[in-house]
Amino acid sequence: MGKTRSSKYADLKMIYEFSQEMLIKIFKELSDSDIFSCVLVNRNWCKTGMPLLWEDPLSWGAPIIETYLSFLSTEQRSSIRRTGVNIPKVTNHVFCYPDFIKKFTYTELHEATHSWLIESKNIASNYQDLFDESFDQKEADNDEKKRIIVKMMSSLICHLIKLLLNSSKGFEMVDLSTNYRCVGIPPLITKSHEMLKLVFTNLTYLKVHTNYADPKITPDRLDSANKLFTEMVEHCTKIQYLDSKDQNNERNEVRQLYRLVAVQKDLRHFTARRFELWLNLMVTLAETAANTLKTFNISGVPVDISLLAELSRCNVLEVLSFSRCVENKTEATTISTKGRGRGKKDNHAGMVGRGMLTTLSITQPTIRAKRLYFYKNKLEPKTLKAILKMLGRNLEKLTVVNNNTETIIKAIRKYCLSLKDLILQVYLDTRFSTFSEWIAGSKLRTLVLGTFISNVYNFEDRPDTLICEMLEEMGNYFPLSLKCIDFDFEISPNQLELFLTRSNYVFKELGLHQPSGLDDKYLRIIKNHTKLSKCLTELTFDRVFWITGEDANTNEMDSDSIDEEKPDRSYFSNKSLLDAEKYINTITSTSIDPFTDPLKSIFRVHDIDEMDTEGMSAEDIEKW
Structure with a gap:
């Protein structure tokens, strides 16, 4: 009825x-x-x-500045106008949007401010020709005419930060990193320790990014930002600054980060780029967030196994990410701590700082994380092996876009017996014998297999045979537990047909993501396989835009949907597509690329490659 x-x-x-x-x-x-x-x-x-x-508005760019300016006082707006900026009329809003902000990213505020100055044209006419996309703080400081840009941005940043800190009921995520357009942290935000304590002591996400190797940032600007950051942490944590004679920016900032971490109540996600992991910091992080920390991400960081072992105290840790990290060339250094502690936790950290706790437990520490990412690190085989050994049977999902894949496969075969999902990019040192022996005895559920450059990298012990030519043999080793298989390299229709015919019929999901795209030949082969096996339910391809017969002849395409590095697209005729859909539930392209930097979206920066080890000179890496 x-x-x-x-x-x-x-x-x-x-x-x-x-x-x-x-x-x-x-x-x-x-x-x-x-x-x-x-x-x-x-x-x-x-x-x-x-x-x-409105909890994360700074990533929206220029429009957010226009909105926030409406909430400034008359006095603040007048102060900005005096620098040469024409403030638009106040717009009445139904909600007080600054009250809602939960995620504060210092660099995004600077980028949005600079974009607004360029795009809005709300600049005195005699200054407009000074603004362009290429502005950076170092050049402006050395150019008398362009110093006005710094003055305008400083005034805007000053009042906007004051607005957001006074309005916020407490940030959940803070990223206090700097880039070459940052004009400094306004001293005014360090005046009220009660405000800072409210804003900075109940963080869920803490992201830190230092740019000491960036030549575009002047030393005096870094020194100024560091001192103000130190002052901020002193006020919100009420911990006195120690060892003031040490003027090393990196050491001072890590010391302050350690104290900032120490006062958090619900820290779940910690991400650091271009940082040194000091023992006090790791001990404090592990103790403060023992029952809250879920993800630990580092990028461009010197890795020290003894410090990572501190994460074994984190009971709910789920994800570890290592991106562009380097081998630690120096011994772990500690920072002395003085003054009153917070009970056992601070006493423990203090003992470490005074050298009273210098060795880890004799027993092998176990990290509880279930997911691990290795992305373009320059780590020694022994370090990679040690990390996998610490995770052991807890590890369920592993992503490898890294050198030393042979070592990694041997380690997971020995220690990570519960691994269910593997995303592997084959490098020159990978041996087919090692890979096949491991996978045959595994409990793998998902396998995503790619090469660094399609059709170029082969297994080390099969140098004259392309990986695509080995699919038929490879399928003989796949375990019955494997339900999803995804290939990210060129495969001919004949190679695909042989693979599907000779391999077992257990796949429920098949991914074919080759640069040249698919056509009806591939679709017919997959349809016939599915018709016979009655197992395959989903086919994915391209990771980019694709077309069917209806729009094959049109010149209008959605340029935002096309990856510039992969301009080729799959084409299926309507007849073949409709015929295949009788047997396959889902046939779709996808934009998800499992081989990208897992931290790229977290930091939301365009020049991420230049900010980590790939953009560092040999001297810089040696310093790290």
Whole structure:
């Protein structure tokens, strides 16, 4: 019996009357654009969705500056105007948007401010020709005419930071990194330790990025930023600054980070780029966040196994990421700690600093993380092996875009017996015999296999045979547990057919992501395999835009959907596509690339390659 009109309205009313807690859980799973649609439904949904929509606004760029300027006082707006910036008229808003900010990224605020100055044209006409995309702080400091840019940006940044810190009910994520456009941290934000304590002592995410090797940042600017950061931490943690004679920027900032970590109550995600992991910092992180820390990510960091072992105390750790890290060339150094502690935790850290605790436990430390990423690190085989040994049977998912893959495979074969998902990019040192022996006895559920450059890298013990030519043989070793197989290199239709014919019929998902794309030949082979095996349910391909017969002849394409590095696309005729869909539930392209830097989206920077070890000189790496 169908629903009556009144019963349909009752269901609709029930949806609209979800509790606020339920709506928040639902909205957190949606994209910003979807949340924006939801806030237009009714007043309750709007009231619930707006804080979520505005908790991370700095990544929006120039438009956010225009909005925030409306919330400045008359005096603050006048102060900005005196630098040569024309402030637009105040716009009345229904909500106080600065109250909602939960994620504060210092570099994004600078980028948004600079973009607004360029795009808005709200600059005195006699200064407009000084603004362009190539601005950087170092050049401006050395150019008398361009110093006005620094003055304008400093004024805007000063008042905007004050607005956000005074409005915020507490940040969940803070990224205090600097880049070449940053004009310094305004001293005014260190005046109120109560405000700083409210804002900085209940962080969920803490991201730190130092740019000491970046030649675009002047030493005096770094020194100024470091001193102000030190002052901020002193105020919000009420811990006195120690060892003031030590003027080393890197040491001072790590020391302050250690203290900032020490006062956190709910730290779940820690990410650091271009940092040294000092023992006091690692001990404090492990103790403070023993029952909260879920992800630990480092990039461009000298790795010391003895310091990583401190993570064995983190009971709920789920993810470890190592991106562009280097081997630690020096012994672990400690920082002395003085003054009153916070009980056992600080006493422990103090003992470490005074050299009273200099050795780790004799027993092998176990890290509980289930997911591990190795991305373009320059680590010795013994270090890679030690990391995998510490994870052991806890490890379930591993992503490897790294050298020394032979060592990694041998280590997971010996220690990581519960591994279920492997994303592996084959490098020159990988031996097929090692790979096949391991995978045959594994419990692998998902395998994503790629090469560094398609059709170039082969297994070391099969130098004259392309990987695509070995698919038929490779399939003989795949375990019955394998349900998803994904290849990221060129495969001919004939090679694909042989592989599917000779391998077992257990795959439920198949991925073919080759630069040249797929056509009807591939689709017919896969359809015939599925018709016979009655097992395959999903086919993915391309990781980029694709076309069908209906739009094959049109010149209009969505340029945002096309990866510039992979311009080729798959083409399926409508007839073949409809025929294949009778047997395969899902046939779709995907934008997810498992071989990209796992931290790239976290830091949201365009020049990530230049900011880590790949952009460092031999002298810089040696210093690290």
